[in-house]
Every structure is written in structure tokens, then in C-alpha cells.
Amino acid sequence: MTDSTAERFDWASPEINAHLRKRKRSQFYLKSLGLGAIAIAFSALALLVGSLISTGYPAFTQTHLVVEAEIDPDLMDPDNPRDGDFRQLARDIVTNRVIDGADTDNTDRLTDILSNRAQFTLRDMVVANPDLIGETVDVELPVADRYDQLYKGFVNQNTPEDIRRLSDREIEIFDQLVDGGYVAKPFNWDLFKNADSRFPEVAGLKGAIIGSAYALLVCFVLSFPVGIGAAIYLEEFAPKNRISDLIEININNLAAVPSVVFGLLGLAVFIGWFGLPRSVPFVGGMTLALMTLPTIIIATRAAIKSVPPSIREAALGVGASKQQVVFGHVLPLAMPGILTGTIIGLAQALGETAPLLLIGMNAFITSAPSTPFDSATALPTQIFIWADSPERGFVSRTSAAILVLLTFLITMNAIAIFLRQKFERKW
């Protein structure tokens, strides 16, 4: 036994060493491939966020003409200021500031510096306060998109004049205004105060944000109670038979049905059969509720399941009825989990676009909805509309709208994580 040295395996032989190196090398390869895969995913995310921020940040400021304007009494009737010639007033405001523009063959060119909406801003100001007529007031008027791009440095002045959106002369006139100190770039509050517009310089998200809020509210009011009711029934009361099996399979499948199919359902049933109006947040919210329902049911069932049976048995033991156990003990203990799941479901619903497109929430609507039954857009559909618009200014508006949407989503998810960590118990 002891003299069988010839049969001893030589662990240090060159062949074994080579084999071991090969094995270690393949370990290294697999590890690097994994790291590479994660790096690709990370760089995709970085590219996504980076491109959105770099194109979106200019939209958070807006170039304005900040001037003292005399509200010329000749242009309007103090008894009926609404019919005044505010177009002329806006024109005068620009013309008076341009030292060398009076000789311009075309005064329209001067008016074009201001946004098309500037005259209405002036009108609304005067109508709200007719005492201003004849006075000199400080006004802040948005300039047109082309000049906004110019002031933000997105117009390359080296490109030939005929393919540039602004002629040399137009740039020269605008530079006079800049030199006169009349141009400023304050934070773009209009982005949150205005509804949609054809002119990018005054288009805002107010209508979309309110529309989304109404739709989410309707979605929550419908899906939260129904989802919890269904989950409690399935988890605590339903007999284990074929029917409850079927309901379970059905709910799991519903969670994986493409969202556009829910849009078809909403369109055919709510609008086609019940004759509800198109484009309204109420119908949008109902459609989203159908989508969110399975998410809430699944989350609620998981939360209820995680409450230990000892709680139920203790309550039953002191004489509580089955429903008293559920509503008095299990449900309150499961609530943090349920709320977390619900918020995550609502965050998904907030970002959902396709079903809202099908029920017409991509209409062009220039006023914010005042009830859930008024036509409106939602944030994601507004992003879709702007992404489709050809004007240069809408590119950065789209990115800005996406950043706003992502901010809402991150906030909602942060609340969900906070709830989970603060209140969820480990048994």
C-alpha cells in the first residue's frame, strides 16, 4: 500500500496546470461577459437620461422680451378693451426698442420676433385691469421659437443664410434688442401654467398634468376598492375549486395582456357601446383601472399572504368572526404592502400611453380640463403629440415633458419604497 508512489497523481504536472489555467480563464471570461452586459445596460440608461437632460434642459428657460411698454390709449377703447388692436401694440413694443429697424421694408419681420401669443397676453392683462390703459407698465413677453433657439445658442450662424431659419438681417435686429438689455431668459413658468399650443414657445403641460391627475384619480377610485375586495375574497374566502383556479389564471393572464388591447376594450365598450365621450380623462381613468386591477390584486394577495396565520388564529380563538379577523387584523397589517403595490400600479398607469391614444386623449386641446369629463390630454400622450410636432422648439419641450413625467414616477416609486421600508414588518 505504501509503496505505490508510481500511481500517485501529480497535481503539479504541466498538463494539469494548463488545464487549470484554462478553467480559470473561462471563469474570467464569463465574469467579464457578465460585467460587460451590466455595463451595456448601464450605459443605455446613462445615454437615455443624458440625452433627455441635454435636450430637455433648455426648455426650462424661455427667452422673453422684458420691457416697459406704454399701453397706447389710441389703440383701444377703454369701455371695450377686448377689441383693441393688441397686434399693433405688440408691434410698437418691438419697433420702439429697435434703433435701426424703422427703415425695415417689412415691419412684420419685427412683429415676428414676439410670439404670436404675445398680443393675447397683452390683451388679457389689459382686460383684467383696464386702468392700465395709458400707463407705462413692465411686461414680459415670450419671443418666437426661432429667436428663442437663437438666444439659447442653437442657431449656427456659420450655415448658409438660405438654409438657416433666421436671415442675417433678422439676427442683426434681434441683437439690437439683446444689446439694449431687453432680452432675458427667466425660468419657464409657462411650461406649467399653460396648456398645449401650436407655438412651442408658449406650449405648456398644465392641461396634460391635470388630465393625468384626473385619470389617475378615477383609476385609483375604481381599481383600489375593487382590487382589494377581489384579493381578500380570493385569498381568504374563496373555496379552492376549479372556479377560483380559473379566476387566478385569468388574473395572472390579464396582467400580461398588451396595454393596447385594453385600449381596444375601452374604445369598443366605453365609447362604442355606452356612448361615453372620447378624449375625456374619466374614460381614460376607467381604461387604466382595468389595467391596474390585476396589479393591485396580485400585490394585495401577496401582502395578505405574508401576514402569519398565528394572527388569524389568535383572533379567531377569542371569538372574532372570519370577516372581523380579516378587516380588523389581517387587512391593517397588510396595508403597507397593499399601498406599495397600488402606488407602483398607479405609476405604471401614469406612464401608459397606448390605451389613452385609442380613446382619443391625444387631441389638440388648448385649455386645461376643469372636470374629469372635459376633453384633455395626459402627460404621456402630450409627450407623444410633441414628439410628432415638426417645430424645433418641441424637441426640447418633449424632453422637458419626459423629465417632468419621470420626476412624478420617481416620486411615486420613492413613496412606495419609503412605505415598504417604514411600515412593512418581517414576521
Next chain:
Amino acid sequence: MTLVAFLILFSAVIIGYVLNLRAARALRDGGARMHSLDGFHGGYAALMVLVPTFFLIIFWLLFESYIIELLVMAAIPPEELLEKGVGEIQLIMSEIRSIAGGRVFGEPAEWKMNAGEWLETLNDLSGLFLAALTAALAALMLYIARRRVAADFRARQGLERIVHRIMVGCAIVAIFVTVGIVASLSFETFRFFQMVPFWDFILGTSWEPQIPIREEQIAAEGAFGMVPVFLGTIVIATVAMVIATPIGLLSAIYLHEFANARVRAVVKPVLEILAGVPTVVYGFFAILVIAPALRNFGAGFGIPLESNTALAAGGVMGIMLIPFISSFADDALGAVPRSLRDGSLAVGATSAETVAKVLFPAAIPGIVGGILLAVSRAIGETMIVVMAAGLIARMTINPLDSVTTVTVQIVTLLIGDTAFDNPKTLSAFALGMVLFLMTLMINIAALRIVRKYREIYD
């Protein structure tokens, strides 16, 4: 008036609760031995009022506009509606509605003005009726509930019976969603197949849904063959899966086997962010960054590329699916029993060999299930392809071509003009039916594989 109805409902519920609570308390104070606590008597009355009245209001609101519309149509002189399509009648109705709303454009015909007035009257009447009916029903239920208060009335059991039924109703709603999807899709699909032969749709190789909507419009006669649309869907989904599967699997393997807890704590949430980004954002990302980059890249090699190639849309979709696959694979690897792993390491295998030769094969069913679910996602994904893929259906499998998908066609066919009376609109529902059935089959297969696999080790 709807608000009034809800206010009536709300106050009746409170009144019912208080009335029965006090009646029960009075009985108890009078020395009766009550079966149920006072609160159950109150709760019983509240639910007795709430449930039927609430359903009355909901049903009224759902069918109100439909019935009013029928009544208005009946009042319109029939000769005005002769030989008019559904679309035209819808236009007339919306004009009448805006007249009733006080927005009169131009000088509408006399009968339209009358119909507008009639609509307004009906709307007012309907509101009044609703409020009156709500009040009557609530009062009736209040009376019935109040009559039942007695020492031996089992109010708790009564209350729990109602609550139980409400919960069953909630569970049935979940079924009704599926029933609703199937019913609405089959109904419209059936109407579509009355206009377009079934086999032309299933086997046709030409998809040109632009049919003339009005008589004078000049357009080609539509062709509704779903094969090229379907092919485009498969091309884009394949591109997405080719990108998402290796990256997702490799990152799951790294996270599961090589990464320490700290790396996992950073990487997993970041991947979850990727999964939480709305698809409309990915769509914009595709047209803003990826498509121009691809075009420049192609131009560098002398290949002229369109801006809406299958590669751009599929690539971005692949990025979206990475976290989906990686989390499924991570779960599947984690579900393999520890003993298998320990055994492999104990006989001297490296961790790479353990993953590749022991854990991965054992986790394959779970991983396949996850990949199938990702495929179903890729097929049903809408916004990325609506924004970044093409509109024209082509018989091609070249990912550098522009192709269209089922979801793109559904959305473009239904945006804007949607009267449910022409094959163009209805074909969207037929496509939706195909999409629903396809994803349903893939989902069922995936869930079954995942479930079966779990049972092996449990």
C-alpha cells in the same frame, strides 16, 4: 344632477347608519338582549342603502346617453337620415350635441335646432329623474332596513353576507374584464369578417388599409392580408430578443454568482429603473438618439438607411426588455436548491463551471418561461414601434428595412376618424384579436412552464 344623486346617496347612507344605530341602542337601553352590537345594525342599514342605490346611479349613467341618443334620433324627421352612413349620423349627433350645449355654428337646419332643444330637455329630465329615483330607492331601503331592527335580528350576519357578496362581485369584475376583452374583440372582428373574407385576412400578403371613407375620395381598394404586418412584428421582436436575451442572462449570472451584496444593491435598482421607464420615453429615445446614430453609422459604411428601421425600434425594445429577462433569470437561478450548488463546488468546480453546468441547466425552465413572457411583451409593445417603426407593411425579414407591426397598425387605424362601420376601423379589432390570442397562448405556456418547474424543487 349626478352630483345631487351622489349627495343624496351619501346622506342616505349616513342617515341609515345613525337611524339604525340609535334604534338598536334604544332597544338595548330598554332592556332587550340584542343579538348583534349596535354598530352592526348601523352598518347593515348603511350597506342596504348603499349597494342598490349605487348600482342604480351607475347603470343610469352608463345607459343614459345611449337611450337619450335613441330618443333624439327617433324625433328627427326620418327623411333626413335616409341613406346616411354611421359616420354621417355620428357627425349629425355631435352637431346636435353642440347645439344643445349652446355652441351654434352658422345656421343649422330647423330640425337640428329642434333636436338640440329636445336633447337639452331630455338631459334635464334625465337628471331630475335620476335624483328622484335615487331619493325614492334610498328612502325605500332606509325603511326596509329600519323595520328589521329587533332584539333577535342577526345584523352582524346580515352585514357580513352583504360584504361577502360585494367581495364576490369584485372578483367577478376581474373575470368580466377578460370577458369584456374577448366579447368586444370578437364582436368587432366578426363584423370585420363579414366584409373581408377570413382567409384573405389570415393568408393575404398585402396590407393596404387605406380605403375611401367618403364617396368622392380617390384611394385604392383596401387590402387586408395580415401576413406582412405579422412578419414585421416578428422581425422587430426578434431583434429585441437577440439584444435582450444575452445581455439579460449574462447580467443575471454575474449578479447571482460573482457580484457581492454591495454590487447587487446598486445594480438591481438601476436595472429596475430601466424597467420602470414608460415606453413612450423609449420611443422618443429611439427617434432622438438611436435612429440618427444608426443612420450615420450606416452612411459611414455607404449603406443608406431609413430613419425608421426595424433595427432601431427593435434595439430600443431590447434595452427595455433587459431588466425583464435579467430579473426572471435571477429568480430562476435563485430557486435552484443550494445543495446542488454546494455539491458542485465541493467536487472542485469553479463558480463559472457551477453556473454554466449545474445551476443554468437546472434553471432553464424558469429562464425559458421568463424569455417567453418577454417575447409576449415584445409582440404587444406599442409606443416604441408606433414612434420608431414604419407604417408601410412589407414582406421582408431584413432588419435594416422599415417594417410595421400589429400594434402600430392598430394605433394608426384607430387614431382620429373612428366610425365602427368600415373594414379599415374594424380591421384594427381583428388585429387586436390576433394579438390577444398570440400573447395569451405565449403567456399561458410561460406561466405553465414556470409553475411546473417550481414544483420540482418545492
